[in-house]
Amino acid sequence: MGDAGLTPSMFFDAWELFRTPTLTGTVAAAMLGVLGVYVVLRRMVFLSAAISQAAGLGVALAYLGAVSFGLAGVWASPTLGAAVLTLGATALIAADRSATSARRDALIGVVYLVGSAGMLAVGTRIVQELQDIDALLFGSAVAVSDADFHLVSATACAVLAVHALGWRGFSAASFDPDGAQVRGLPVRALEATLFITLALAVSVSTRVLGALPTFAFSVLPSLAAVRLAPNLPVALLLGGLFGALSGGVGYLVAFLYEIPVGAAQTLVAAALVASAELAVRAARLLPRQGLSSSKR
Template sequence: MEILTDPFEVSFVFRALLAGSFTAVLCACVGTWVVLRGLSFFGDAMSHGMLPGVAVASLLGVNLMLGAAVSAVVMSFGVVVVSRATRLSRDVSIGLQFIVMLSLGVAIVSHSGSFAVDLTSFLFGDVLGVGSTDVLTIGIAALVGIVACVVMYRPFTALTFDPRKSQTLGLRPGFAHVAMLILVALATVASFQIVGTLLVFGLLIGPPATAVLLVRGIGRVMVLAAVLGVAQVYVGLLVSWYAETAAGATITLLGGLTFLAVLAVREVVCRVHPANANDNHVQ
């Protein structure tokens, strides 16, 4: 038992566990909609698109989350405007801004005297460096995200499965879409300090995708994804402590391995019991 608890008696590791758990819960709620709506590419692009804001904030000596938030809002607004102003598909719009924002971020960071160190920190995070204020900020972000998912549950569900019916029912699909993009931005901003801009995508997608393989129902997927995410953070911190590996990368690696393991077991079960091979549609 001491092996499982000793690392968390160290204050900065315990703060990392709290911050990581809050982040996992937020990403579980928002990531469920990302997976169901097929917004994975947007989530990936958003995680990279925060880099310019984070880099500028670092150079100016202001809070990194503030810079990330500004950058995320700019990218979300840009995606909506370009998609409406042109005939280009949403993926093309996202891809173009993804390239611009990532390149701009690297260009800004390159002016720093510690380019390699700064870029590594931005891309891969520093979960063990979060302070008490960061934990509080991430906790508030998680609470806001959970409340927003509850309040917007009906519009998000209608938008995900039947956009036309959403319009007919007066659920304002356009507003719901923008609200969902804002929630994705919130989740990525809250997560980047834990796992970095490159690995946010893993925490946002991994647990919800795994949960979709195991249970039916949006609510059940969110709850299971939150449980898986928190467990992933806990085990990841333990492994990184004893194996001396990068904490953020270890956390997201566990998420990917968990998904692959569940998928493999599910395929074996479906072959042995074909009756269980029905598509796992989330309702």
């Protein structure tokens, strides 16, 4: 295990300390794993990276407002700052209706770079909140409160309920918009709802867990799910399951090997992607091996 000889039993012995952050990471990752299926299938992987950086900048600006300008109450809320900038960035990107993806890709790049640079620049102005900025970037093992857990849980319940009820509409609007319009579905409203739920999920997760794990949760579990699933409903279920595993097991790995939580969660999610790829390749080889054996 880690250099200090840490074991899983020691993690669970300290469960009272790690319970809230572990469960929070698990719930957030499950939510993002479901939404990430649309991100992956629509080839907008870097959208989640860009809006998570925008959310991070919103949190940093909220800290700056409180420290440097004396803002208080809701106006200094990191959650509000993350939500405002995330929704704004998402609206900017989603509003682009160019015939090619080049302009949208450029907008995503601009949002990502401005968010990243802005978050680091603002961080230099709030030295006393440096630990919070570090947690914002990479996640924290214990800096998650019960209020954060309740916020993430409420957001996940609302977002997943919307997607459980409307997945057929989201699927049609995402992958066959012309056919959906012919059938009388409100394609623009469905697309707007999809982007809004993604923005809310990313903003809340970035506020509580950090930008790195949020980006990882919205891409890697979904990649593994899409690789294995035969259809969209199964992919959505597997995305949520793999996300939950990444979030929960990632905390355990971070404890055992004494590495940043966000990095551990990302590595666990990446291991799931690698495992899914190996499983698919192995499944393709087995019939060939069986045929070769029968010929002998």
